[in-house]
Amino acid sequence: xxWLIDNAWIAVALPFILVVPTWFAGRLNKTLAPVMxxxxxxxxxxxxxxxxxxxxxxxxxxxxxxxxxxxxxxHAGWMLDGLTAVxxxxxxxxxxxxxxxxxxxxxxxxxxxxxxxxxxxFTGSMSLLVAxxxxxxxxxxxxxxxxxxxxLIGFWFEKPSAAAAAVKAFMVTRIGDxxxxxxxxxxxxxxxxxxxxxxxxxxxxxxxGTVTAIALLLFVGAAGKSAQFPLHIWLPDAMEGPTxxxxxxHAATMVAAGVFLIARxxxxxxxxxxxxxxxxxxxxxxxxxxxxxxxxxxDIKKVLAYSTISxxxxxxxxxxxxxxxxxxxxxxxHAAFKALLFLGSGxxxxxxxxxxxxxxGGLRHSMPITATTWLLGAGALAGVPPLAGFFSKxxxxxxxxxxxxxxxxxxxxxxxxxAFYITRATKLTFFGxxxxxxxxxxxxxxxxxxxxVLGLGxxxxxxxxxxxxxxxxxxxxxxxxxxxxxxxxxxxxGIASAWWIYREDVVAxxxxxxxxxxxxxxxxxGYGADAVAERGFIRPVMSGSRALYERFERSVVxxxxxxxxxxxxxxxxxxxxxxxxxxxxxxxxxxxxxxIMLAVVxxxxxxxxxxxxxxxxxxx
Amino acid sequence: MSFDGPFMIQLALGVVALLTALAVVAVxxxxxxxxxxGVFLLxxxxxxxxxxxxxxxxxxxxxxxxxVLVLMLFAIMLVQRTDAGRAALESRHDIGSASVAxxxxxxxxxxxxxxxxxxxxxxxxxxxxxxxxxxMGSRLVQYEMAGLLLLVALVAVIVxxxxxxx
Amino acid sequence: xxxxxxxxxxxxxxxxxxLTRRDIVGVLASVEVMLAGxxxxxxxxxxxxxxxxxxxxxxESIEAVGLLLLVIAASEAAVGLALLVSVARRRGVTRIDxxxxxxx
Numbered sequence: 001x002x003w004l005i006d007n008a009w010i011a012v013a014l015p016f017i018l019v020v021p022t023w024f025a026g027r028l029n030k031t032l033a034p035v036m037x038x039x040x041x042x043x044x045x046x047x048x049x050x051x052x053x054x055x056x057x058x059x060x061x062x063x064x065x066x067x068x069x070x071x072x073x074x075h076a077g078w079m080l081d082g083l084t085a086v087x088x089x090x091x092x093x094x095x096x097x098x099x100x101x102x103x104x105x106x107x108x109x110x111x112x113x114x115x116x117x118x119x120x121x122f123t124g125s126m127s128l129l130v131a132x133x134x135x136x137x138x139x140x141x142x143x144x145x146x147x148x149x150x151x152l153i154g155f156w157f158e159k160p161s162a163a164a165a166a167v168k169a170f171m172v173t174r175i176g177d178x179x180x181x182x183x184x185x186x187x188x189x190x191x192x193x194x195x196x197x198x199x200x201x202x203x204x205x206x207x208x209g210t211v212t213a214i215a216l217l218l219f220v221g222a223a224g225k226s227a228q229f230p231l232h233i234w235l236p237d238a239m240e241g242p243t244x245x246x247x248x249x250h251a252a253t254m255v256a257a258g259v260f261l262i263a264r265x266x267x268x269x270x271x272x273x274x275x276x277x278x279x280x281x282x283x284x285x286x287x288x289x290x291x292x293x294x295x296x297x298x299d300i301k302k303v304l305a306y307s308t309i310s311x312x313x314x315x316x317x318x319x320x321x322x323x324x325x326x327x328x329x330x331x332x333x334h335a336a337f338k339a340l341l342f343l344g345s346g347x348x349x350x351x352x353x354x355x356x357x358x359x360x361g362g363l364r365h366s367m368p369i370t371a372t373t374w375l376l377g378a379g380a381l382a383g384v385p386p387l388a389g390f391f392s393k394x395x396x397x398x399x400x401x402x403x404x405x406x407x408x409x410x411x412x413x414x415x416x417x418x419a420f421y422i423t424r425a426t427k428l429t430f431f432g433x434x435x436x437x438x439x440x441x442x443x444x445x446x447x448x449x450x451x452x453v454l455g456l457g458x459x460x461x462x463x464x465x466x467x468x469x470x471x472x473x474x475x476x477x478x479x480x481x482x483x484x485x486x487x488x489x490x491x492x493x494g495i496a497s498a499w500w501i502y503r504e505d506v507v508a509x510x511x512x513x514x515x516x517x518x519x520x521x522x523x524x525x526g527y528g529a530d531a532v533a534e535r536g537f538i539r540p541v542m543s544g545s546r547a548l549y550e551r552f553e554r555s556v557v558x559x560x561x562x563x564x565x566x567x568x569x570x571x572x573x574x575x576x577x578x579x580x581x582x583x584x585x586x587x588x589x590x591x592x593x594x595x596i597m598l599a600v601v602x603x604x605x606x607x608x609x610x611x612x613x614x615x616x617x618x619x620x
Numbered sequence: 621m622s623f624d625g626p627f628m629i630q631l632a633l634g635v636v637a638l639l640t641a642l643a644v645v646a647v648x649x650x651x652x653x654x655x656x657x658g659v660f661l662l663x664x665x666x667x668x669x670x671x672x673x674x675x676x677x678x679x680x681x682x683x684x685x686x687x688v689l690v691l692m693l694f695a696i697m698l699v700q701r702t703d704a705g706r707a708a709l710e711s712r713h714d715i716g717s718a719s720v721a722x723x724x725x726x727x728x729x730x731x732x733x734x735x736x737x738x739x740x741x742x743x744x745x746x747x748x749x750x751x752x753x754x755x756m757g758s759r760l761v762q763y764e765m766a767g768l769l770l771l772v773a774l775v776a777v778i779v780x781x782x783x784x785x786x
Numbered sequence: 787x788x789x790x791x792x793x794x795x796x797x798x799x800x801x802x803x804x805l806t807r808r809d810i811v812g813v814l815a816s817v818e819v820m821l822a823g824x825x826x827x828x829x830x831x832x833x834x835x836x837x838x839x840x841x842x843x844x845x846e847s848i849e850a851v852g853l854l855l856l857v858i859a860a861s862e863a864a865v866g867l868a869l870l871v872s873v874a875r876r877r878g879v880t881r882i883d884x885x886x887x888x889x890x
Contacts (some may be wrong), residue, residue, distance in 0.1 A: 630788055634788060634789075638796065653812065654815075673833075675849050687860060709807070709809050713806060716805075718802060721805070728797070729791065732790045735834050762851075763850075766853075766858075769858065769861050770857060773862075776864075776868065780865070781868035
């Protein structure tokens with residue numbers, strides 16, 4: 001397997017190469033598409049795990065080729081260090097699970113081949129992002145995953161809401177990308193290169209103000225991609241895409257790219273106190289606010305969407321506290337249990353035909369495997385020991401509390417809400433009486449299989465915290481007993497109170513809603529973030545554009561073009577007067593022309609002399 | 621500038637030529653114009669003689685006066701028959717054409733200002749035997765071309781003017 | 787020099803006539819005047835010499851060239867007159883303004 005480690009670029013290139021063949025093959029033979037789409041993730045897994053288990057001897061492997069030669073040579077290259085290896089493993093496993101799950105979930109969809117082609121494209125793009133050896137190549141991968149996200153959110157593009165959601169996602173992340181690009185440019189100006197090794201070596205030499213600026217700009221990009229406040233508004237809408245897509249992209253991998261970016265560029269962030277404070281604050285705030293929104297959602301996918309935003313906030317808070325290794329640990333566990341929960345919800349949606357939890361209930365009887373795996377995922381999310389989430393969240397809380405007690409308290413409250421909302425969702429969906437009018441049933445093995453695999457992950461990954469830290473080259477910390485007890489208590493309180501309040505299911509929802517009406521509605525609508533975006537940005541820009549079009553484009557630009565055409569026309573009409581058919585007139589013109597030309601030619605020297613005199617007189 | 625005999629002759633002939641040329645472009649009756657043209661051509665022949673190109677002078681009288689002018693008179697008479705009444709030749713005198721002509725005059729004079737005033741003698745090859753040698757010798761091609769041109773002109777005239785009779 | 791002046795003047799008078807005369811016959815006659823002026827210039831210059839260097843230009847076969855010019859003039863006149871007769875027969879008028887068909 002060392003061969004694969006040394007030539008890991010194949011793992012990146014392979015999914016790209018397979019994109020078009022997958023589409024073609026899928027059109028010819030239905031089974032071929034998922035098979036080919038699975039090759040990429042498998043190779044990725046192989047590369048990632050071999051690297052992880054090779055004990056990291058020697059330098060990380062890598063390679064590059066010259067891309068844009070010039071004053072500053074720009075290279076395109078890859079590297080496989082601990083961070084990349086971990087991401088390879090995560091992306092590979094989740095992508096593989098999603099491919100398998102999709103076989104059952106997307107059965108009968110007329111975009112079958114296109115779907116798997118896009119999955120392969122995404123796998124390639126994401127692996128490019130994490131394997132880049134320079135921030136420029138990372139940016140290439142960054143943009144590519146953004147494009148894939150657009151294509152996959154809008155997969156059912158005939159649905160207007162889906163198309164709109166795709167555009168919204170792209171636009172909002174674009175704002176983030178603009179910041180990222182500026183940060184890139186600034187970095188290039190200071191360091192003279194995009195490569196990570198050169199950048200890290202030069203961080204000391206950059207003036208502190210500039211380092212902060214760069215870090216903040218990079219964070220803007222990360223915030224866009226990872227849906228942190230205020231660039232979080234696209235993620236809930238992104239639920240319009242197929243649920244396996246939500247699992248892959250908007251839970252486990254792409255949205256984690258922001259966290260990955262900061263981890264990758266850690267020396268830059270480490271050098272700026274201010275940037276870290278900003279990251280910490282935004283992360284903590286987002287975690288808390290988003291968790292509160294998740295409390296009042298009816299759509300099961302929306303609950304998970306806001307949950308993702310909240311958990312990403314946890315990761316950013318950890319980064320802001322200086323513990324990037326812990327943030328990565330939580331990224332890994334979150335990938336496992338969030339993907340599990342999303343696929344579980346996919347199974348529920350597939351089986352019951354609805355996404356509204358008010359129309360579900362008691363599904364544990366009709367969908368036992370889904371229910372069991374869901375419980376594991378929910379427990380992990382809530383932070384119940386000894387499930388995975390407990391370990392990673394615990395370390396996050398400990399690190400954040402150490403950096404800022406305020407933020408620590410915010411995260412603690414968010415954890416409470418997390419336990420609450422996931423229990424609410426679980427209760428409404430799987431327990432109680434069935435309130436819908438369909439025939440809920442379990443999906444096939446293609447859907448339950450991945451659920452079980454991820455269930456194992458949700459259970460066992462927590463114990464790999466030290467291993468992951470080692471691979472990343474970070475100092476591994478042991479669990480702090482105080483934090484452990486407190487977080488467990490929070491989790492149990494949350495679960496218990498939710499369970500009790502929702503013993504009457506939907507009725508409880510309605511009663512609560514009537515009690516706290518205003519707050520409920522505010523939270524449900526995301527505290528008006530979308531309205532703010534609409535009124536604050538979209539409307540001014542649109543009216544500004546329209547005004548510009550009417551006032552400027554129509555009158556000035558078009559006027560100039562038309563005026564020019566009219567002038568030429570008029571000139572032509574005037575000149576045509578010369579063609580009057582009078583032969584003697586033509587002859588006279590000829591004679592006059594001869595005379596004039598001769599005059600000019602003969603007096604050329606005198607004219608030159610005169611012109612020279614005039615210029616010297618004018619002082620030119 | 622010496623006002624001796626040759627000079628006066630040249631001057632007289634030149635004046636006649638100029639005046640009759642002006643008449644050609646200005647008179648209003650066709651026949652008068654034809655007469656003016658005739659006198660003009662004769663004065664030109666005189667000038668040729670003065671410059672020592674005797675053969676050319678003779679040829680000019682024969683061809684131009686005797687041929688072209690007569691032809692013109694015939695054509696005028698033919699045209700007169702279809703035209704009602706005596707022909708009135710009009711000219712549209714305008715300043716534009718005049719300035720073109722004057723401008724041209726100035727230009728050409730300036731271009732040719734290096735020519736001396738003294739008559740140096742007959743132009744070379746002005747005796748008939750020498751002329752024959754040149755025409756059949758060094759200028760043979762042009763001579764043959766001239767013959768061809770005449771043939772073509774003859775055919776053209778027949779085709780154009782001899783065409784459909786009403 | 788006088789010869790040059792006279793011949794150039796004659797030529798330019800002919801130019802004026804070509805641009806001015808309203809009848810085809812008038813134009814043809816003016817063309818003859820122009821040609822005569824050119825021939826005169828040729829002969830006049832050939833029999834004089836450059837006042838600066840004293841060299842006589844066009845030393846040989848002037849009359850032969852003049853003869854050829856004569857031929858050209860004659861054939862041009864003939865064809866022009868034939869056109870005049872043909873036009874007069876077809877259109878009845880020989881005035882140029884009434885014969886114009888191409889407009890701007």
